[in-house]
Amino acid sequence: MPNGEPCASPLELFNSITTQGELVRSLKAGKAPKDEIDAAVKMLLSLKMSYKAAMGEDYKADCPPRNPMSESNCVSDPTEAEEDFVDPWTVQTSSAKGIDYDKLIVRFGSSKIDKELINRIQRATGQKPHRFLRRGIFFSHRDMNQVLNAYETKQPFYLYTGRGPSSEAMHVGHLIPFIFTKWLQDVFNVPLVIQMTDDEKYLWKDLTLDQAYGYAVENAKDIIACGFDINKTFIFSDLDYMGMSPGFYKNVVKIQKHVTFNQVKGIFGFTDSDCIGKISFPAIQAAPSFSSSFPQIFGDRTDIQCLIPCAIDQDPYFRMTRDVAPRIGYPKPALLHSTFFPALQGAQTKMSASDPNSSIFLIDTAKQIKTKVNKHAFSGGRDTIEEHRQFGGNCDVDVSFMYLTFFLEDDDQLEQIRK
Amino acid sequence: MPNGEPCASPLELFNSITTQGELVRSLKAGKAPKDEIDAAVKMLLSLKMSYKAAMGEDYKADCPPRNPMSESNCVSDPTEAEEDFVDPWTVQTSSAKGIDYDKLIVRFGSSKIDKELINRIQRATGQKPHRFLRRGIFFSHRDMNQVLNAYETKQPFYLYTGRGPSSEAMHVGHLIPFIFTKWLQDVFNVPLVIQMTDDEKYLWKDLTLDQAYGYAVENAKDIIACGFDINKTFIFSDLDYMGMSPGFYKNVVKIQKHVTFNQVKGIFGFTDSDCIGKISFPAIQAAPSFSSSFPQIFGDRTDIQCLIPCAIDQDPYFRMTRDVAPRIGYPKPALLHSTFFPALQGAQTKMSASDPNSSIFLIDTAKQIKTKVNKHAFSGGRDTIEEHRQFGGNCDVDVSFMYLTFFLEDDDQLEQIRK
Numbered sequence: 001m002p003n004g005e006p007c008a009s010p011l012e013l014f015n016s017i018t019t020q021g022e023l024v025r026s027l028k029a030g031k032a033p034k035d036e037i038d039a040a041v042k043m044l045l046s047l048k049m050s051y052k053a054a055m056g057e058d059y060k061a062d063c064p065p066r067n068p069m070s071e072s073n074c075v076s077d078p079t080e081a082e083e084d085f086v087d088p089w090t091v092q093t094s095s096a097k098g099i100d101y102d103k104l105i106v107r108f109g110s111s112k113i114d115k116e117l118i119n120r121i122q123r124a125t126g127q128k129p130h131r132f133l134r135r136g137i138f139f140s141h142r143d144m145n146q147v148l149n150a151y152e153t154k155q156p157f158y159l160y161t162g163r164g165p166s167s168e169a170m171h172v173g174h175l176i177p178f179i180f181t182k183w184l185q186d187v188f189n190v191p192l193v194i195q196m197t198d199d200e201k202y203l204w205k206d207l208t209l210d211q212a213y214g215y216a217v218e219n220a221k222d223i224i225a226c227g228f229d230i231n232k233t234f235i236f237s238d239l240d241y242m243g244m245s246p247g248f249y250k251n252v253v254k255i256q257k258h259v260t261f262n263q264v265k266g267i268f269g270f271t272d273s274d275c276i277g278k279i280s281f282p283a284i285q286a287a288p289s290f291s292s293s294f295p296q297i298f299g300d301r302t303d304i305q306c307l308i309p310c311a312i313d314q315d316p317y318f319r320m321t322r323d324v325a326p327r328i329g330y331p332k333p334a335l336l337h338s339t340f341f342p343a344l345q346g347a348q349t350k351m352s353a354s355d356p357n358s359s360i361f362l363i364d365t366a367k368q369i370k371t372k373v374n375k376h377a378f379s380g381g382r383d384t385i386e387e388h389r390q391f392g393g394n395c396d397v398d399v400s401f402m403y404l405t406f407f408l409e410d411d412d413q414l415e416q417i418r419k
Numbered sequence: 420m421p422n423g424e425p426c427a428s429p430l431e432l433f434n435s436i437t438t439q440g441e442l443v444r445s446l447k448a449g450k451a452p453k454d455e456i457d458a459a460v461k462m463l464l465s466l467k468m469s470y471k472a473a474m475g476e477d478y479k480a481d482c483p484p485r486n487p488m489s490e491s492n493c494v495s496d497p498t499e500a501e502e503d504f505v506d507p508w509t510v511q512t513s514s515a516k517g518i519d520y521d522k523l524i525v526r527f528g529s530s531k532i533d534k535e536l537i538n539r540i541q542r543a544t545g546q547k548p549h550r551f552l553r554r555g556i557f558f559s560h561r562d563m564n565q566v567l568n569a570y571e572t573k574q575p576f577y578l579y580t581g582r583g584p585s586s587e588a589m590h591v592g593h594l595i596p597f598i599f600t601k602w603l604q605d606v607f608n609v610p611l612v613i614q615m616t617d618d619e620k621y622l623w624k625d626l627t628l629d630q631a632y633g634y635a636v637e638n639a640k641d642i643i644a645c646g647f648d649i650n651k652t653f654i655f656s657d658l659d660y661m662g663m664s665p666g667f668y669k670n671v672v673k674i675q676k677h678v679t680f681n682q683v684k685g686i687f688g689f690t691d692s693d694c695i696g697k698i699s700f701p702a703i704q705a706a707p708s709f710s711s712s713f714p715q716i717f718g719d720r721t722d723i724q725c726l727i728p729c730a731i732d733q734d735p736y737f738r739m740t741r742d743v744a745p746r747i748g749y750p751k752p753a754l755l756h757s758t759f760f761p762a763l764q765g766a767q768t769k770m771s772a773s774d775p776n777s778s779i780f781l782i783d784t785a786k787q788i789k790t791k792v793n794k795h796a797f798s799g800g801r802d803t804i805e806e807h808r809q810f811g812g813n814c815d816v817d818v819s820f821m822y823l824t825f826f827l828e829d830d831d832q833l834e835q836i837r838k
Contacts, residue, residue, distance in 0.1 A: 026445065030691070199672050209669055242661060242668040249661040249668075250628055251616050257697030261680065264695060272449070276683060277675030280699035 039266035050085035056310030068074035096397040110140045125187040143334035157305040162195035165215035169360040175342030199238040203277040255283035286321035289333035306333040346378035438679045439463045458685035469504035491584035515816040517766030544606040562753035576724040584634035590778040592760030592770035618657040622696040674702035705740035708752035725752040765797035
């Protein structure tokens with residue numbers, strides 16, 4: 001699962017817009033299907049929004065940004081128009097409060113996890129909903145009611161999540177889907193598969209196969225430490241499992257037959273200069289959504305419903321998967337989407353392993369963490385001590401407080417700190 | 420290994436030219452690398468040549484061919500300018516003598532198998548050269564001298580050939596590479612791997628996975644009947660082997676990282692509407708060229724030279740493979756190229772399983788074969804009995820005689836018949 005750069009530079013954004021504009025024109029000229037054109041136009045608009053958010057002015061063709069190397073261009077005044085950009089490689093907003101997730105639900109066409117759904121989960125499992133549900137950290141879903149129908153009528157389902165092992169050290173943001181997935185496994189008592197996309201990291205990054213595989217092994221240790229049920233959990237590296245499974249490659253090929261380059265171009269923004277490995281990779285992230293990819297777990301059953309807890313930036317992969325599923329005779333996977341874990345510098349970007357100052361790593365010592373938070377964590381403090389005493393800190397933008405909403409279990413204590 | 424339609428219809432050709440023209444323009448506009456533009460232009464010119472050969476007039480944009488459904492358009496007067504088209508899916512010429520293979524050597528940049536090389540093979544093996552070498556049926560090569568150097572200095576090498584199982588029945592044309600590969604295995608006493616590209620046939624044809632796999636199993640029986648050394652031969656279906664080998668997928672991903680969509684577009688003519696399976700497939704046909712794809716045979720050796728006997732239409736795959744090899748630290752595979760086995764209707768196209776009347780199948784009875792040859796085989800007979808008696812048949816275009824050059828071992832007897 002790609003978790004790319006925290007912040008595309010203005011020049012990168014400028015170039016992306018130029019490329020995307022060309023794509024839209026060629027799709028229109030080639031009379032491509034309407035939904036493909038629409039997807040490409042949507043992507044173009046998002047890029048232009050991001051560019052305006054970063055530069056404070058509209059994109060103008062043939063007029064590249066000034067001072068393109070300055071990273072600070074990425075973070076503009078929070079009073080600017082709040083425009084968000086989200087795809088599997090880039091998460092960016094101009095608002096210090098972070099992405100506007102309600103708008104994202106509308107844009108992605110998913111459903112909000114509302115009070116009613118949370119109550120239903122509580123009734124079905126007989127457990128208090130996890131704090132990630134109570135606090136809107138898992139905020140969006142696709143077909144979760146269908147999963148609950150299955151559960152209530154004793155039909156089997158399984159969980160699928162994953163990790164793109166881009167470095168040896170995982171950071172706390174990477175843990176969010178795993179913490180929640182462990183809770184889901186506990187309360188529903190179901191099998192879980194965890195994909196380590198070492199092949200993807202090899203394709204996207206400047207890594208050897210052995211390095212990518214080594215990161216997968218190291219990251220798997222951190223994931224195992226989350227405490228999954230060892231009798232119901234299967235963690236695999238793509239590089240290993242593809243050569244070990246009679247079912248996995250067959251599903252990959254089935255998916256690859258039903259997705260065109262035009263489609264992955266529209267969904268992921270691939271270009272003609274991308275390697276054919278990137279272009280076909282989405283099928284590999286899609287395949288674990290189908291139970292027949294795991295004959296050693298599910299026997300010859302091809303119809304077992306899959307539920308995928310993941311950060312919302314992974315949704316494009318699974319929109320594609322859900323589109324393909326009925327055409328190859330499989331059920332669509334259901335999804336639960338989380339918000340992003342904010343970088344120390346603020347919720348404009350997500351925490352990213354490629355920027356050590358933005359991240360708290362699982363291998364950091366308590367002292368290192370303290371220093372990082374004190375030095376880098378964006379504060380909700382007011383401009384003067386007087387103002388701060390009078391109005392209190394602004395918890396909506398205070399990164400330390402945001403982290404407490406992820407990790408402090410006690411609702412009362414959290415509310416007290418907020419006040 | 421694709422062995423597509425025997426003859427693209429004029430309308431298909433017209434559409435291909437239009438698409439290819441667009442590609443060339445977009446590559447130039449996008450300032451693509453020179454070799455990519457050159458490859459695309461070369462393909463465009465080939466298509467235009469084929470169009471002219473089929474229609475007897477130049478391609479004109481926005482002016483599609485008249486009577487586009489008539490198959491007879493495909494075979495024009497042999498006195499027309501002789502223009503050839505060869506790629507993995509289409510083999511076509513306007514000449515009843517067949518493709519001009521000397522021109523093809525120049526176009527593909529391979530080397531002619533000349534008397535000197537044939538003598539060297541004879542010296543190295545101590546065996547009379549196979550009739551396919553004596554008669555120019557295997558006519559072109561890449562790096563065969565390097566293979567002989569290896570052999571003479573007791574370095575190991577191995578053979579790789581394959582088959583795209585598009586139907587249950589194989590025809591005699593399919594046997595040519597296998598007959599020759601068996602001879603190579605006998606005289607050099609080396610390991611052989613045979614790839615059945617059932618995944619490719621699933622991606623290209625209107626087949627289910629099970630059907631494609633079934634054809635692979637059926638075809639494997641015919642191939643086994645050629646009599647390969649059972650202790651030195653490994654036949655595999657891609658759909659099976661990908662899920663069984665620790666080395667195969669790793670090589671596929673390595674290759675996929677080093678080939679862009681622009682490149683496969685230029686080499687194979689893929690378009691944005693092609694599925695991502697087709698686009699990434701060339702890496703799967705490339706992977707058996709590297710010994711590390713077969714750790715069960717070669718242990719951890721990654722440097723064993725591969726020699727690929729195949730029909731010349733498969734060369735684009737291996738030009739790509741040879742381009743990638745040094746960049747991923749592997750030796751380039753060497754190649755031996757055969758001419759095409761002519762269709763019963765004449766050497767303008769190769770024998771194709773998708774046109775039963777063009778083909779003699781391995782399951783045909785002796786009586787069926789006799790009927791097919793008498794009814795369909797293009798004859799070198801003259802216009803009148805008198806002329807025929809005076810000048811004799813024209814062996815250059817007589818399909819029955821061409822078949823004898825493939826299958827009659829005795830050189831003297833063949834020469835006698837020719838006379």
